[in-house]
Amino acid sequence: MGEYLNGQKTGSGTSTQNVNITQQNLDVAAIAKAVAEALGKTGYRTVNTKGEIVDDFDDQASLERLANAMVVQKQDSESNFDRLGTVKKTKGDSKEVQNTIDLLSDLKE
Amino acid sequence: MEKEYRFKPGIGVDIGTANIVITRQTEDGSFINKFHRNMLYPLDISDESSDLLDRGDYLYVKTNDKYYIIGEDALNVCNAISSNTNTIVRPMKDGILNPNLKESSDLLFYIIKAILGKPLVEKESLRFTCPANSINTDNDNRFHQMILTNFFTQLGFTAKPMNEALGIVYSTNPVMKSEGKDIPLTGIAMSWGAGMVNVVACFKGLSTAEFSCTKSGDNIDEQVEKVTGISRSKVVKVKEKTLDLDNVDMSDRVQAALSIYYDETIERILFNINKQFREKKNEMDGEIEIVVAGGTSMAKGFIGRMEKIVKKTNLPFKIYQVRHSTNPFYAVAEGTCIRAMADHAKSQKQ
Numbered sequence: 325m326g327e328y329l330n331g332q333k334t335g336s337g338t339s340t341q342n343v344n345i346t347q348q349n350l351d352v353a354a355i356a357k358a359v360a361e362a363l364g365k366t367g368y369r370t371v372n373t374k375g376e377i378v379d380d381f382d383d384q385a386s387l388e389r390l391a392n393a394m395v396v397q398k399q400d401s402e403s404n405f406d407r408l409g410t411v412k413k414t415k416g417d418s419k420e421v422q423n424t425i426d427l428l429s430d431l432k433e
Numbered sequence: 434m435e436k437e438y439r440f441k442p443g444i445g446v447d448i449g450t451a452n453i454v455i456t457r458q459t460e461d462g463s464f465i466n467k468f469h470r471n472m473l474y475p476l477d478i479s480d481e482s483s484d485l486l487d488r489g490d491y492l493y494v495k496t497n498d499k500y501y502i503i504g505e506d507a508l509n510v511c512n513a514i515s516s517n518t519n520t521i522v523r524p525m526k527d528g529i530l531n532p533n534l535k536e537s538s539d540l541l542f543y544i545i546k547a548i549l550g551k552p553l554v555e556k557e558s559l560r561f562t563c564p565a566n567s568i569n570t571d572n573d574n575r576f577h578q579m580i581l582t583n584f585f586t587q588l589g590f591t592a593k594p595m596n597e598a599l600g601i602v603y604s605t606n607p608v609m610k611s612e613g614k615d616i617p618l619t620g621i622a623m624s625w626g627a628g629m630v631n632v633v634a635c636f637k638g639l640s641t642a643e644f645s646c647t648k649s650g651d652n653i654d655e656q657v658e659k660v661t662g663i664s665r666s667k668v669v670k671v672k673e674k675t676l677d678l679d680n681v682d683m684s685d686r687v688q689a690a691l692s693i694y695y696d697e698t699i700e701r702i703l704f705n706i707n708k709q710f711r712e713k714k715n716e717m718d719g720e721i722e723i724v725v726a727g728g729t730s731m732a733k734g735f736i737g738r739m740e741k742i743v744k745k746t747n748l749p750f751k752i753y754q755v756r757h758s759t760n761p762f763y764a765v766a767e768g769t770c771i772r773a774m775a776d777h778a779k780s781q782k783q
Contacts, residue, residue, distance in 0.1 A: 382593035392583045402495040404486075406502070407456065408547040409467030414760045416604070416768065421771060424603055427618060428638055428775035429782070 438465055442554045443777040444590070445598065445769030446561040448545070448581070448627030450525045450651070451728065454766035458774060461699070467548050473522040473537055474507035476500045485510070494540055501540055511664055527647050528629050529577035542584055543759030552589045558776035559590035560769040562597040564631050565643040568705060569777050589654035589751045593776070596643050598622040598633035600768025601726045605758050607635070611719025619717070621750070623702070624765055625727035627651045630702050634715055642715050646705055653698055657690040678734030695732065698738050703746045711749050720753040726764035730757065 440457045447454040448471070455467045463649040476482040480528045486493055491506040501522075504508050511521050525531055531538070552559075557680030563578050578594040585592030594635045599622070605652055616636040625629040633643040654672070658665045663686075671687045682693040723735065723743065743755055758764035 387691075388579055388583075403493065403543070405492050405547060407550070408492070408544060409453075410467045412466045412468060412763065414464045414466060414763055416458070416462060416464055416767065421458070421462065422607055424606060424618065424638075424771055425775045425778055428772060429601065429778040431638055431775075 440465070440553060441774060441777075443737065443770060443774030444553075444560075445600070445766045445771070445773050446545070446549070446559060446585075447597070447599075447766035447769060448525065448562060450523060450579055451624050451626065453545060453548060454763060455545075456763065456766040456770040457771055464760075464763065464767050464770065466766055467545065467779045468762075470508065470524065471506045471525060471541070472504065472507045473540060474502040474520065474523065475509050475522060476502065483583075494543060496536070496540075501537075501755055502522065502546060502730075503540075518781075525677050526628065527567065527570060527572055528626065528631075528645065529572060529721070530580060538574055538580075543734075545584075549588065556589065556591045558773045559585050559592045560773040560776065561585065561592060562600060562765055562769055563594040564597055564629055565645045567629065567645045567647055567711065569649055591776070595769055595772055596631065596633055596640055597626070597645075597765055598624045598631040598643065599635065599640055600624070600765035600772070601758060602633065602635045602638070603726055603768035603771045604760070604764045605724040605726070605756070605768075607722045607724045607756070609636075609717060609719040609721045610753065616719065620721040621706070621723045623723060623725050623730075625649055625725065625729035627653045627728060630698075630727075630729075632702070632709075634710065634717075636717070642710060642713050644705070644709050646702055648701070650747065650771070653691065653694040653729070656694050659686060660782070661686050663687055672732055676732055676734075676774035678732055678738045680734070691732075695735070695738060699742050700746075703748070704744055707746060707748055715749065717750050720751040722753055723755045724758060725755060726761040728762060731761050736748055 438457075438459045440459055443458070445456040447456075451471055453469045453471050457465050459465060476485070476499065478495070478498060478500060486500060486502070489506070489510070491502050491510060492504055493506075493769075494501045494503060501507075507521055522534065522537050523531065524534060524537040524679075530541070540644065561581055563574050563581075564572075566572065566574060582592050582594065601622035601624055602618055602620070605622070606617055607622065609616040609619035617638050620634075622633050622635065629645045629647045630649045631643070631645045634641050654668050657663075657668045661668070666693070668687055669693050671685075672691055675685075676688055676691055678692060678695060681688050683689045723739075725739065730736070736755055740755045743752055760767065
C-alpha cells in the first residue's frame with residue numbers, strides 16, 4: 325500500500341497512478357481528474373466552476389408556455405346555443421376604408 | 434351570419450370588459466358586427482334552476498356543478514332574482530382577463546368561439562384588441578396578449594394584438610392639418626370603455642404614444658350609486674334613457690351626480706393626456722382632431738361636455754375639433770377588422 329515519509333507518499337510496488345499528494349497542499353483538481361479518469365465518463369458535467377450563477381431563465385419562453393397551458397377549450401360543457409351574438413349592420417365609406425387598408429398594408433410593424 | 438353575407442377575409446375582435454364585438458366586412462362594403470355582453474350569472478344546478486332556464490329560454494353553459502347564464506340574459510336573470518349586481522361574473526377586469534377567475538376565462542373562450550365561427554380562408558388574418566399599459570395600475574398586458582394569441586391560433590387564425598384606440602383611428606380616419614395639407618390617420622383617439630379609457634397618439638397610422646387609465650363608465654355608475662343610494666341598475670337606466678349632459682336636470686339627484694362624475698372623469702383623463710404627452714415630449718406640427726368612441730361616450734351631450742373641458746385644458750397640441758365616431762359602439766371592432774384586412778392584403782403581396 326506504500327509508505328509515508330515526512331507526510332509524503334513514496335509509492336508502492338503495485339501503484340499505477342503517479343499522484344502528488346501532500347497534507348499541506350492537496351491538489352484537488354488533480355485528484356478529481358484522476359478519479360474521473362479512473363471511473364470513466366459519468367454523464368455529469370461541471371458548470372459554474374468559478375461560483376458564478378448564470379441567469380439562463382428565459383422569461384418570454386416560459387410565459388408563452390404558461391399562456392398556452394392557460395387556454396382550455398371546454399369540450400365537455402353543455403350549452404343551449406351553437407352560434408352567439410346579436411347582429412348589427414353598419415355602413416362604412418368604402419373608398420376611405422380601402423385607402424386606409426392600402427396605407428396600412430404598406431406599413432412595417 | 435355566414436350564411437347570409439359574402440365576406441372579405443380579415444376579422445376584427447374587440448374583447449372589452451363589458452362587451453365582445455366581432456366584425457367582418459361584406460363584399461358590398463358594409464360591416465357586420467356581432468355583439469355579446471361579456472358577463473355570466475352562476476346558478477347551482479337544481480330542479481328550480483333547470484325549470485327557470487327552461488321557462489325563460491335563457492342562453493346558458495352547463496359545467497360540472499353550475500349553470501352559467503350568459504350575455505344579456507345574465508343581467509336579466511340577476512335583476513329578476515336579486516338587486517345585487519355584484520353576483521354577476523365579469524371574465525375581464527380592467528381590459529384584460531381576470532386572473533382570479535380561471536373558470537370564467539375558460540367559459541369566455543367557449544363563448545368567443547361560438548361568436549367567431551371558423552376562418553374563411555386558411556390561417557385567416559385576425560386582429561384582437563388589447564389595452565395599452567395602464568398609468569394607474571400595474572397591469573401588464575403582455576400575458577393577456579399571449580393567451581389570446583394562442584387561443585385564436587388554436588382556432589386556425591393568424592392572430593395579432595392591436596391597441597384598442599388604434600381601432601378608432603382606422604375606422605374614423607382623423608386628419609392633421611399642416612401647411613395646407615391633410616395628413617391622414619393622424620391625431621388622437623380615445624376609446625371610452627366600461628372599465629378603462631384607452632388613448633393613442635397616431636401619425637400616419639402608426640402609434641407614437643399610448644396609455645390607458647382605469648376608472649371609466651363603470652366607476653361613474655359605482656360612485657353615483659354610492660352617493661345617491663340608488664341601485665346601479667337604476668343609475669344605468671337614467672344614464673342611458675334620460676341624461677343629457679348639455680341640459681342636466683340638477684333637481685334630479687341621479688342626473689346631478691352623473692353630471693359631476695362625468696366632468697371628473699373627462700377632466701382626469703385630459704389631465705393625464707396632458708401629463709403623459711408633455712413628459713414624452715410628443716409633438717405634432719399641425720392642428721389635429723380628437724376622435725372619440727366607446728360605450729361610455731354614448732351618453733347624450735358627452736362630446737359637447739368634452740369640447741368644453743378640452744378648451745380649458747392646456748394640451749400640447751392644437752386641437753381643431755373633437756369628433757364622435759358615427760358608430761361609437763362598433764368603431765373599435767370595425768378598426769380592428771380594417772387592420773386585419775390590411776394584414777391579409779399584405780400577405781397576398783408577399
